[in-house]
Amino acid sequence: MDKVPSGQNKIKTFLGCILAASFFWLMNVLNKDNYSIKLNYPLAIEYDNSSFVPMQPLPKRISVNVSGDGWSLLQKSWLNFNALPVVYKVLNPNKASFINSTTLTDQITELFPDLHVNYVVSDTFELNFERKISKIIPIRVDSAAINIRDGYVISSIINVSPSLISVDGPVSLIASYPDTIRVSVPTPKIQNNYDESLPIPLPVSPLVEVSHRDVYISFEVAQYLNDISQ
Template structure:
């Protein structure tokens, strides 16, 4: 280094910057001096530097989930001849140190002590000496892959019906179950029922939709099959208000108790196409349910299929008592 400084000082003294020819001579001399110094320095064996030793991994990808990228290198301080250190910047890729990860994910980390022999061997092949490993520990965010079978159902809140429309059948899914594959700690938290969201808005008719559910999964989890079919019936409903005759129970036709009108009104929602059907509703009025105020509440005995929101318009029915007729002149 002292020789290089002397050469530079001489160049500055005898080659003023105003003379182009001398500037050229100065540059040549400088490069020659630098090259001489570099060749001398590279031949020395006491150089130290920090380099990155590449790390590779061998594991069964079908049995192990890697949650985060595995560490790609370990930093080490080495010493050796300058030429050998210079080779570490060569674009030629080195074969990395290989770490084997067991399929049961039992190996979560490896310390610098555990890497010591492999790093020594790696550097020995490159004629370098290991001074110390700077990376203390390599940690692996991995987990064992497991399978879990879950039932398939449609998330009710995701069904968007047009105003006045109702679901009028069972909601069917094909298939009715799924198989999940993923990290054990994630599948342990997964519910036993997978709720699929229906990507439809303002539904106004029958649904028979194939849905890709892969996008609805959490990261690192696979599902089989990835597409399912959802089917159910939807139709427009109208409200019908209809007069119906009640069935009288436990009334003595020859008794003193009676009602003025045995009819009432029943209200229900039904498909618009079926609104004119004469449906077989049955409404009963049971005398044995008579309360202290001589009132009886009618009861819907049977409801036909495909109707909703059934209720009676009338409240409790007043039961009347027939006053006996007393003939004139008769004794009380």
């Protein structure tokens, strides 16, 4: 007499049928053409960074609508986060105000020969570059404002290191930097030799490179005696 399958075995058989049917359905779907998908793909903007500065963050990813068979789309959507970026070259940053989506589409088409690139979503393609310049600024100590205790004097030259700094950045920002930087010594009633590193009073901007942010100031202080011979 045949053994009647238990309820647990029936459930396993049912689940096995469902998985097999799902597998064959998925294989059939992936082999079909004319599916569309939007890929989020890495983007690298190349430009002459020794002569120009981007005034706003450059886009690092692009959205691309592509179509093709299911297998190719699955592969691209799975691997695109680790893929090499699309490289877009800005040949004339001084005149470039946006990324040419047509040129970008052509480049992406070369990367996806097995897919059809329908269009690039161009919602963050604005560009704004300024020419980079350098400026050398001397540093001076506001010696008249140094607070020395009564009965004491500065008895040496005032050493400043560095005495010059350089700032590099976009023209519009560098133009606002002073021609001379004056550093104030904040210590009151100085009576001993002075030897301190002080911050250079300059605005902080991610677009400007400053060679030094601190300046070393030192000088000697001596006590003077009244003439008691009289």
